Amino acid sequence: MKEKIVETSIDLFGKNGFTETSIQDIVEALGVTKGTFYYYYKSKEELLMEIHLRYIDDLILGQKEILEKKLSTEEKLYQIVYMIMKYIEGHGQSARVFFREMQHLNEEHLKDIFSKRDKFRKGLNNVIQEGIDTGEFRQDLNVNIVSLAILGAVNWSYHWFDPKGELDEKTVSTIYIDFMLNGLKAT
């Protein structure tokens, strides 16, 4: 039931917004009572935090697994970009709730989520730094800013990526990585 509450809420928050969705709306969509909701969650905010934690924890775990593999820096970068794209492809509404409804978390929860987002970003920073250290990447890169540009390009896809569209997440990731590694300029 906990799982169903989370799934239904992601759907309702994503479609109608966090503020616009009441606990009543959630329990009605599930055909259960408010008591059932309060058995699992103290408040709507606590449920929102669970949705946020799942999103960022899944990505941190996925990144950790990639970083532990013996791969070239280029391949690690590809796998991280693909993982995020794939996650957005499969969890578009979660991404929407994660990035759009964050301001409805309480201060303590928000701090926790920001610190986890920082952790993920630093993991990406480390990959870029590794590429610089091994000589695969240019020596004059600004690691922090380039990392934010990459995350921006990939995260933004929740605004436009259509799982039913012409290109699948694998093709888009491949085009992204080629652009990120080689740039626009003719050589």
Next chain:
Amino acid sequence: MKEKIVETSIDLFGKNGFTETSIQDIVEALGVTKGTFYYYYKSKEELLMEIHLRYIDDLILGQKEILEKKLSTEEKLYQIVYMIMKYIEGHGQSARVFFREMQHLNEEHLKDIFSKRDKFRKGLNNVIQEGIDTGEFRQDLNVNIVSLAILGAVNWSYHWFDPKGELDEKTVSTIYIDFMLNGLKAT
């Protein structure tokens, strides 16, 4: 007064959310009556549309001016990226309202905004295509997807760019453009 209503609303919508802000909140912050509000706007949604129109129309106009200049493709691209970053630096709350509260526009308005966003994106597509045609850019680029990656990286900066931070919007734009043109890879 119209200008003041828009400015105050951007601030309140940005900080507290569109749904969370009532017309009463807006007129109280301005020290005027609801009658004053309704003299200028039929509804809160109409005001939201005005905020959206200002954002996208400013960017479309700015892009048009850049595209009409006699510049290399590289320079046009730099100026477009810098224009968006500069706009976000000066209008952070507008960007927040624009990207986060879009779902509160009515269907007709949303269609209008999407068509204007498409226009802006196509302007960027044209710059990339021009670079391919002149031989400045690689011949094998996927114009649409690369354009979305660039817009994502730049638009995303409203999530993190701090006008009081270490790097100003000019420095960030320069790092972005270098990354976009030359990529990560050592040559």
